[in-house]
Amino acid sequence: MIGRRPCDSKIRPMKTHIHCGFHKTASTYLQRVLRDNAKRLSCYLTIINRIELGTYDLRMACLAYNSGRGKASAVRAELDRLAQRVAGSDRPVLITDEAFFGPHIGQDGETRLFPRAHEVSQMMVEAFAPHPVEILLYTRDESSWLKSVHNQSVKQDRYSGSFEEFLAEIGGGADLDAVTARIAATIGPERVQVFRLEDDRSHPFGSGGALLDHVGIPREVQQDLKRASGINQSLDARHLRIMRRLNGLALPDFLYGRMRRGVLRLQRRARARS
Secondary structure (H helix, E strand, O other), X not given: OHHHOOXXXXXXXXXEEEEOOOOOOOHHHHHHHHHHOHHHHOOOOEEEEHHHOOOHHHHHHHHHHHOOOOOHHHHHHHHHHHHHHHOOOOOOEEEEOOOOOOOOOOHHHOOOOOOOHHHHXXXXXXXXXXXXXXXXXXXXXXXXXXXXXXXXXHHHHOOOOOHHHHHHHHOOOOOHHHHHHHHHHHHOHHHEEEEEHHHHHHOOOXXXXXXXXXXXXXXXXXXXXXXXXXXXXXXXXXXXXXXXXXXXXXXXXXXXXXXXXXXXXXXXHHHHHO
């Protein structure tokens, strides 16, 4: 098959692509595709993937820094270690983790929209110098993104409020374009590449396709990649209401965890029957 022919053996200068999300833009789907097709893609990219714990130490340092509990020096130290790890790669590097810019709004009580994203981006550029760094970001329609983030907060963070209450707590909206503009103003627009999740609907690969194009994965290779399925599905309206009520109860963690798993299991069964 065309997609199984040997990789292009041409040596290309190292360039580091750092995919930083945003949250709720099919990041986990993309990461599973990269993991499940790692051998096939290794001829084109050196991949450091959150889902394989390749970014764990840097992820934790970034979360602490973005939340005000950690220092910039800890982030720089982990970036230096990661840069040393990929030094000498004869392929472009793709690093992917949506938590580099901190928690999403609603996660761990966060109400700010990635306030230190531009600072972390600058540290990334400095850590990998003199090799070029490019920050890759997916955005999506603000209304659908906010609904997805609220759903995730209910599902994962024991948030019990309605969508309207959620909006009130975060100030009424979330402008991801303003975050990307702040990053571009800090490190230069030539170092920032933004994709829209909605545009991938018309891409032959689907979610993540534009990013795969951008980092040099040929279309004939993409068509043979194993797809991921059932990734982090949102709660439907009925089970969202049930989970919100559950979150409002002062249950001990072990009992809450058991009941939460029960709600998720009920939704999976309901979807299987439909």
